[in-house]
Amino acid sequence: MIRIDAIEKRFDDLVVLRNITLRIEKGEVVALIGPSGSGKSTLLRCLNLLVPPDNGRLEIGKNRMVFGESSAKLKPKDLAVFRQKTGMVFQHFNLFPHMTVLDNVMEGPKTALKMDKIKARELAIAQLEKVGLSDKADMYPSSLSGGQKQRVAIARAIAMEPDVMLFDEATSALDPELVGEVLSVMKELANEGMTMIVVTHEMAFAREVANRVVFMRDGVVVEDGPAKQVIDNPQDDRTKAFLSHFHAES
Amino acid sequence: MYEWDFSSVWEYRDLLLNGLGLTVMLAVAVVIAGMILGTINAIGSLSRHFAFRAISISMIELFRCTPLLVALIWFYYALPILIGVEISAMMAAFLSISLYGASFYSEIIRAGIQGIDPGQREAGEAIGLMPGQILHRVILPQALRKMIPPLMNQSIINLKNTSLVSVLAIPDLLYQGKLIAHENFRPLEVYTTVALLYFAILFPLTMLVRHLESKHGVKH
Ligand SMILES: Nc1ncnc2c1ncn2[C@@H]1O[C@H](COP(=O)(O)OP(=O)(O)O)[C@@H](O)[C@H]1O
Numbered sequence: 001m002i003r004i005d006a007i008e009k010r011f012d013d014l015v016v017l018r019n020i021t022l023r024i025e026k027g028e029v030v031a032l033i034g035p036s037g038s039g040k041s042t043l044l045r046c047l048n049l050l051v052p053p054d055n056g057r058l059e060i061g062k063n064r065m066v067f068g069e070s071s072a073k074l075k076p077k078d079l080a081v082f083r084q085k086t087g088m089v090f091q092h093f094n095l096f097p098h099m100t101v102l103d104n105v106m107e108g109p110k111t112a113l114k115m116d117k118i119k120a121r122e123l124a125i126a127q128l129e130k131v132g133l134s135d136k137a138d139m140y141p142s143s144l145s146g147g148q149k150q151r152v153a154i155a156r157a158i159a160m161e162p163d164v165m166l167f168d169e170a171t172s173a174l175d176p177e178l179v180g181e182v183l184s185v186m187k188e189l190a191n192e193g194m195t196m197i198v199v200t201h202e203m204a205f206a207r208e209v210a211n212r213v214v215f216m217r218d219g220v221v222v223e224d225g226p227a228k229q230v231i232d233n234p235q236d237d238r239t240k241a242f243l244s245h246f247h248a249e250s
Numbered sequence: 251m252y253e254w255d256f257s258s259v260w261e262y263r264d265l266l267l268n269g270l271g272l273t274v275m276l277a278v279a280v281v282i283a284g285m286i287l288g289t290i291n292a293i294g295s296l297s298r299h300f301a302f303r304a305i306s307i308s309m310i311e312l313f314r315c316t317p318l319l320v321a322l323i324w325f326y327y328a329l330p331i332l333i334g335v336e337i338s339a340m341m342a343a344f345l346s347i348s349l350y351g352a353s354f355y356s357e358i359i360r361a362g363i364q365g366i367d368p369g370q371r372e373a374g375e376a377i378g379l380m381p382g383q384i385l386h387r388v389i390l391p392q393a394l395r396k397m398i399p400p401l402m403n404q405s406i407i408n409l410k411n412t413s414l415v416s417v418l419a420i421p422d423l424l425y426q427g428k429l430i431a432h433e434n435f436r437p438l439e440v441y442t443t444v445a446l447l448y449f450a451i452l453f454p455l456t457m458l459v460r461h462l463e464s465k466h467g468v469k470h
């Protein structure tokens with residue numbers, strides 16, 4: 001269960017998130033859509049505290065945090081523990097180029113969780129099998145295609161056994177022919193019951209795989225409902241306007 | 251035509267070798283001390299705390315903006331007055347060249363750390379690593395590879411800078427050369443030999459730097 005309560009974030013004078021409140025059930029897959037600059041990435045980054053919110057409360061699994069002037073200064077240790085339970089997949093993969101594929105996936109369990117090396121290795125190989133890349137374990141990221149890199153990044157995140165997986169335009173940097181393999185790994189994860197928040201412009205994926213679609217604009221949640229309903233039959237004019245670009249294209 | 255005669259230099263080979271030994275030892279000492287201090291200052295100059303940044307950056311700029319020869323003389327003649335303790339010429343040389351080198355090392359190290367894609371730090375944060383672990387496991391291994399050629403270049407300059415210590419009558423390679431030239435009246439041969447000895451040590455090092463640079467240049 002994820003509770004996002006009255007989250008606010010500003011960068012200097014620019015208010016990027018205004019009073020965002022969402023409840024997400026365990027196993028739910030939420031597609032977060034909206035025009036560029038609407039605050040989708042910032043919201044995801046607030047959820048794993050890469051960008052700590054200015055105000056509000058967060059609860060993810062057993063971890064909870066309160067933000068605001070009254071709250072104590074965030075300690076690095078608390079931030080790290082919170083982040084261990086929120087997996088993040090970035091648009092540009094951000095794999096560690098100096099480590100093999102296997103070491104990339106092992107790094108979290110081994111260094112952050114202090115897991116025994118042999119166990120971490122087994123865990124990492126299992127995750128690589130899940131994304132279909134166990135044969136690339138000893139390669140370096142530079143020798144992989146973009147789609148393979150992103151699948152390794154997914155394996156690296158799920159190796160931490162997070163309570164939620166956050167995807168920030170995970171397929172936007174890929175050549176069109178490589179998008180499918182990443183989406184199918186994401187779909188498999190969803191079928192296994194992983195809680196997911198997915199920022200995406202792939203409306204077909206959002207419609208098919210997500211349970212729920214949240215449409216954001218200018219830092220506020222404009223519309224929130226069952227995926228097919230929001231995409232096929234949006235209620236708010238701003239959602240309609242945004243989605244019309246996609247219907248025109250496809 | 252001048253008639254070259256190196257036989258009189260050969261007679262003094264022990265003195266020259268002693269000088270060379272001292273030059274190399276001093277260079278190794280100031281490189282090691284400079285790198286340690288440079289790393290500390292680089293980390294300090296990137297600190298979130300104003301006080302650490304202020305101390306590190308002041309130290310870096312103080313030595314970056316003073317000629318080494320001035321620092322050398324200041325440490326030998328001025329610092330003892332200030333602290334009331336005699337400092338040997340060797341100690342003054344070691345301190346000033348180490349600190350001078352450290353400020354250039356720390357700028358190389360700082361730039362190396364800052365040159366790493368911020369996404370790398372974020373990826374480390376996202377899997378729950380602590381700031382120290384991110385530095386040690388993610389940032390430094392990548393930054394070091396890029397920093398090695400410029401660090402070696404600076405070390406080469408450091409070795410050359412040790413020749414300035416002859417002004418404090420420290421018997422390094424150049425100083426021994428001066429002594430020999432006074433005795434055998436063959437400055438051309440003596441100083442040519444001195445120059446060639448510096449060259450013989452440094453040329454293989456510069457070749458190594460070239461090699462490393464081309465190797466890493468192709469990769470990314
Ligand atoms: N670190 C930052 N500093 C200043 N402004 C930022 C920062 N990150 C994002 N912004 C601004 O916040 C707004 C929302 O950005 P973002 O969350 O990336 O939107 P989206 O992902 O929906 O495109 C944009 O106007 C962007 O310029």
Ligand SMILES: [Mg+2]
Pocket residue numbers: 040041042169
């Ligand atoms: Mg974005």
